[in-house]
Amino acid sequence: MTWLTVQAAAELRNVTESAMWKAVKQNRLEYRYVKGVGRGGKQLLIALESLPQEAQDRYNQVEQEPAPVLQYTGKQREAADFKALISSWYDRFGGSIEEFVRQFNEENPPEDAITVKQLYRWHQKYKSGGVAALIDKRGGHNRGDTGIPPDAWEYFYAMYMTQQKRSVKLCWDKTRIQYPDIPSVSSFERQVRKIPKLAILYYREGPKVFNDNLPYMDRDKTDIQSNDIWYSDHHRVDVFIKSADGLHAVRPWLTVFFDARSNKVISYFVRFDDPDATVVKKCFRLGVEQYGLPNEVSFDNGKDYRAKKSFSRDYPLSLVNQLGIGVIYATPYHGAAKTVERFFGTFTNRFSRLFPTYTGKDAKNRPECMRTSDKNIVKLAPTLAEYVEALDTYIEEYNHTPSKGKDMEGKCPEQVYFENLKTKRVISNHEALRLLCGNSEERVIHKNGVSFKNNSYFHETLLAHVGERVIVTYDPDNLDQLAVFDMENRAICMAQAKIRTPFRHTTEADYNQAAKSKKAAWAVMEKYRPVRELSVHELIARQQLMEKRFEETGEAQTVEHITPQAARNAEIIESTNQPAGSRRIRKEDSISETLMELYERKA
Numbered sequence: 126m127t128w129l130t131v132q133a134a135a136e137l138r139n140v141t142e143s144a145m146w147k148a149v150k151q152n153r154l155e156y157r158y159v160k161g162v163g164r165g166g167k168q169l170l171i172a173l174e175s176l177p178q179e180a181q182d183r184y185n186q187v188e189q190e191p192a193p194v195l196q197y198t199g200k201q202r203e204a205a206d207f208k209a210l211i212s213s214w215y216d217r218f219g220g221s222i223e224e225f226v227r228q229f230n231e232e233n234p235p236e237d238a239i240t241v242k243q244l245y246r247w248h249q250k251y252k253s254g255g256v257a258a259l260i261d262k263r264g265g266h267n268r269g270d271t272g273i274p275p276d277a278w279e280y281f282y283a284m285y286m287t288q289q290k291r292s293v294k295l296c297w298d299k300t301r302i303q304y305p306d307i308p309s310v311s312s313f314e315r316q317v318r319k320i321p322k323l324a325i326l327y328y329r330e331g332p333k334v335f336n337d338n339l340p341y342m343d344r345d346k347t348d349i350q351s352n353d354i355w356y357s358d359h360h361r362v363d364v365f366i367k368s369a370d371g372l373h374a375v376r377p378w379l380t381v382f383f384d385a386r387s388n389k390v391i392s393y394f395v396r397f398d399d400p401d402a403t404v405v406k407k408c409f410r411l412g413v414e415q416y417g418l419p420n421e422v423s424f425d426n427g428k429d430y431r432a433k434k435s436f437s438r439d440y441p442l443s444l445v446n447q448l449g450i451g452v453i454y455a456t457p458y459h460g461a462a463k464t465v466e467r468f469f470g471t472f473t474n475r476f477s478r479l480f481p482t483y484t485g486k487d488a489k490n491r492p493e494c495m496r497t498s499d500k501n502i503v504k505l506a507p508t509l510a511e512y513v514e515a516l517d518t519y520i521e522e523y524n525h526t527p528s529k530g531k532d533m534e535g536k537c538p539e540q541v542y543f544e545n546l547k548t549k550r551v552i553s554n555h556e557a558l559r560l561l562c563g564n565s566e567e568r569v570i571h572k573n574g575v576s577f578k579n580n581s582y583f584h585e586t587l588l589a590h591v592g593e594r595v596i597v598t599y600d601p602d603n604l605d606q607l608a609v610f611d612m613e614n615r616a617i618c619m620a621q622a623k624i625r626t627p628f629r630h631t632t633e634a635d636y637n638q639a640a641k642s643k644k645a646a647w648a649v650m651e652k653y654r655p656v657r658e659l660s661v662h663e664l665i666a667r668q669q670l671m672e673k674r675f676e677e678t679g680e681a682q683t684v685e686h687i688t689p690q691a692a693r694n695a696e697i698i699e700s701t702n703q704p705a706g707s708r709r710i711r712k713e714d715s716i717s718e719t720l721m722e723l724y725e726r727k728a
Contacts, residue, residue: 126172126173126174127172127173127174127184128157128159128170128171128172128173129170129171129172129173129184130168130169130170130171131145131146131169131171134154134171134173134176134180137176137180137181137183137184138176138177138180139246139249139250139253139254139258140246140249141242141245141246144246145171146169149169149171151309151310151311152301152309153175153308153309154171154172154175154176155171155172155174155175155306156169156170156171156172156175157169157170157172158170183253201260201261202260204259204261205256205257205259205260205261206256208247208250208251208259209247209251209255209256209259211229211239211244211247212244212247212248212251212252212259213251214229215244215248216248222241222244222245223241225244226239226240226241226244247259272308272312273307273308273312273313273316274304274306274307276304277300277303277304277307278316280300280303280304281296281297281300281313284296284299284300285317285329286320286324286325286328286329287328287329288328288329288330288331290329293310293313293314293317294310296313297310297313300313323335346385346386346531346532347532349385349386350386350545350546350547350548351384351386351387351389351541351542351543351545351546351547352384352416352417352418352419352420352546352548352549352550353385353386353419353420353421354384354385354386354419354420354421354422354423354453355382355383355384355385355391355412355419355421355422355423356382356383356384356385356422356423356424357380357381357382357383357405357408357409357422357423357424357430358380358381358383358424358425358466358469359378359379359380359381359400360378360379360380360381360469360472361376361378361379361486362376362377362378362379362395362477363376363473363477363483363484363485363486364376364477364480364482364483364484364512365482365484365495365502365505365506366482366506366507366508366509366511366512367503367506367507367508367509368397369397369509371503371508372503373499373503374482374499374502374503374506375397376484377395377396377397377509377512378395378396378397378398378399378400378404379393379394379395379472379516380393380394380395380396380400380404380405380408381393381408381468381469382408382409382412382422383468384419384538384542385423386541386542386545387533387538387539387541387542387545388468388528388530388533388538388541389524389538389539389541389542390468390520390523390524390538391412391415391416392408392409392411392412392415392416393408393516393520394407394408394411395509395512395513395516397509402430402435402436402564403564403601405430405435405436406435406444406562406563406564407562407601409422409444409562410558410559410562413552413558413562414555414558416549417549417550417551417683418448418450418550418551418552419450420450420451421450421451421452421453422436422445422450422451422452422453423452423453423454424436424452424453424454425454430454436452438451438452444561444562447561448561471523472519472523473486475519475523476515476516476519480507481494481505482495482502482505482506482507483495523538524537524538524539525537525538525539526538528541543681546681547681547682548681548682548683548684549681549682549683549684550684551683551684559600559602560598560599560600560608561598562600563598563599563600563601564598564599564601565596565597565598565599566596566597567594567595567596567597568594568595568596568597569592569593569594569595570587570590570591570592570593570595570609571591571592572591573623574587574620574623575587575595575597575607575609575620577597577599577604577607578604580604580622580623581622581623582597582606582607582609582620582621582622582623583620583621583623584609584618584619584620584621584701586617586618586701587609587617587618587620590611590617593611594612595609595610595611595612595617596609596610596611596612596614597609597610597620598610604622605621605622606619606620606621606622606702607619607620607622608620608698610694614694615694616694616697616698617697617701618697618698618701619698619699619701619702
């Protein structure tokens with residue numbers, strides 16, 4: 126290996142000695158110290174082999190062919206010509222370099238100003254290699270030639286492309302321990318900038334960020350009709366409201382059903398509890414009651430939307446199977462695959478931000494005025510009733526606001542919805558729909574009927590089915606009665622609760638709260654507000670969907686159809702639904718006495 130002084134190396138490269146010292150400090154050159162005249166009695170020597178090839182050729186007196194200037198870009202050649210022109214002027218100037226630079230800067234625009242160091246470097250290169258030597262080759266023909274050994278880059282790349290998001294400098298430091306002869310950190314920084322953005326997103330940010338940045342198909346909605354597809358999703362509201370007891374500030378959940386063709390909000394429901402299948406079905410029922418049945422529903426991959434007994438196509442008695450509705454699930458972790466996400470963005474910007482208790486989606490985005498105690502926030506927070514009242518107004522405004530969205534033609538969601546509603550499939554009996562959108566569980570009939578939620582439900586018809594496994598369907602808002610079906614989905618009866626709370630129906634929430642507090646059911650139930658009276662007269666097991674064209678009047682064709690089995694089920698449920706005040710089986714009644722009365726009536 127040949128070692129050169131700093132001065133000799135600088136002359137070979139046509140740069141200043143300061144530039145060589147800088148290159149040494151940045152570890153771009155191989156060097157060593159020996160005893161001699163210099164700083165601290167040491168002299169710095171630079172390895173010839175670490176210099177660029179043109180400098181090595183110059184040292185070895187290898188004759189170089191003139192570089193073909195035409196291979197460079199116009200900007201590179203123009204800049205080189207400018208430097209050559211100034212160098213030739215300096216040759217004819219006759220004065221010192223400092224005087225020339227001062228005079229040049231006085232006579233030319235500020236953007237063309239030069240320094241003494243620049244002119245000295247240009248002049249040296251021009252004398253040794255002409256205009257070609259003045260070409261700035263950075264980013265030119267040698268683009269992509271980093272000089273990084275493949276093994277070193279592989280080691281660096283493995284450290285850099287992880288979700289720990291290590292810096293280039295840290296990865297370079299660790300790589301240099303294994304590969305001491307690697308180029309400077311700036312070489313690795315340049316190479317990192319060449320890594321595709323999507324690769325950076327996947328390996329350093331994670332699959333979700335990667336998926337959210339993937340190109341997605343631009344869907345044409347003109348080939349679908351209103352009620353063909355409903356989207357649904359949950360949104361944690363970015364507004365603090367008062368809790369039910371008025372003592373705390375909480376963020377409620379909003380559940381929405383959203384028509385794909387028109388962008389119309391079909392139904393929505395706000396509550397404090399976390400989302401589950403029950404609230405999805407309740408929100409769905411509200412939409413069906415007013416706008417009829419959709420052909421398909423599109424959900425995300427949350428467990429509340431994949432509940433077996435509600436939305437699974439694999440379970441024969443699920444809600445979607447009984448109604449004949451298709452189910453579409455969005456791509457996991459892909460926000461762009463769910464159109465309703467765009468509505469939530471608009472909802473936040475145009476509604477949530479209007480409240481003084483707007484809190485942002487997370488702690489980083491929380492306004493400073495909301496970074497205070499819970500007690501102070503409660504003073505500003507609206508009640509749930511006040512929030513829902515404002516929400517009703519906003520949704521009405523949203524549905525009637527002209528849209529610039531694709532395939533909307535500047536019309537509002539309400540107008541687009543009704544213009545594209547060809548067939549409206551309905552369930553006229555809303556009480557039957559309420560029960561159908563309830564929850565189902567399997568039970569075994571015993572001598573006192575069916576046990577459920579620490580209560581017994583009885584109808585004399587059940588006595589002929591003691592020991593059989595059955596399906597019970599109930600409305601979570603009314604646990605005073607259960608619809609009982611056999612395992613083939615044939616209705617048996619409507620069983621009534623043996624214990625009922627005074628004045629109002631018992632809800633599933635009542636039982637859950639009672640179990641948590643270990644109090645008597647009647648004491649817990651009296652704390653809650655009354656709910657409206659419910660009466661289920663029939664149960665529709667399956668709705669057959671029929672599509673018809675618009676009539677000449679332009680109104681949607683209303684279609685309702687009940688299968689023979691559904692009709693028989695409805696008749697059985699209605700006939701066994703005992704009205705309030707009718708005789709019930711008492712605890713003191715013996716089974717033998719009850720059977721005797723049953724047989725006497727049959728005789």
